[in-house]
Amino acid sequence: DVKVTQSSRYLVKRTGEKVFLECVQDMDHENMFWYRQDPGLGLRLIYFSYDVKMKEKGDIPEGYSVSREKKERFSLILESASTNQTSMYLCASSGLTGTGELFFGEGSRLTVL
């Protein structure tokens, strides 16, 4: 089975802190994604990557950056966390482009105080 592992399930950070969210997949997938999920707003795409060292902005990239140094690892970085970044963050991977078959991790619940 495909496994997408997010290193932290729950984090509490203070405003202004730098936050790293790590995601690793074990199926040699080319494509990786970061979403945030908020009540009433659904899943919103932050960044995605179709290859190592490649990244593309999604719908809400402001305040975030990403890093993909290895194929299996995709990191989301909050340079200076703010309270409006309190959310559930979901990482996903896909080996097929265009069909929408994403495999998600269990999520990282971030609270920024």
Added chain:
Amino acid sequence: QKEVEQDPGPLSVPEGAIVSLNCTYSNSAFQYFMWYRQYSRKGPELLMYTYSSGNKEDGRFTAQVDKSSKYISLFIRDSQPSDSATYLCASNTDKLIFGTGTRLQVFP
């Protein structure tokens, strides 16, 4: 207008009921239509996907797409308490667009 619209619910039904979950979409270019299921405190998992119009059946689940009315449906027959989850519809062109999800509660 959101590209994929979904009633948030919650929808509460007794065990054994037939459940109908629905979405509408606005982009005529959408070709793939997906349903994801998300249990509480878990990530979404792909339940079914269909390409273009028509029906697709998998056990107790049937996915239906009507491209003429831009309507996506998921039917669950003989619903079980284990079906209690949030169901997300999604579709895509170059990227996946999700509905906001419908929370379903099946009570014994």
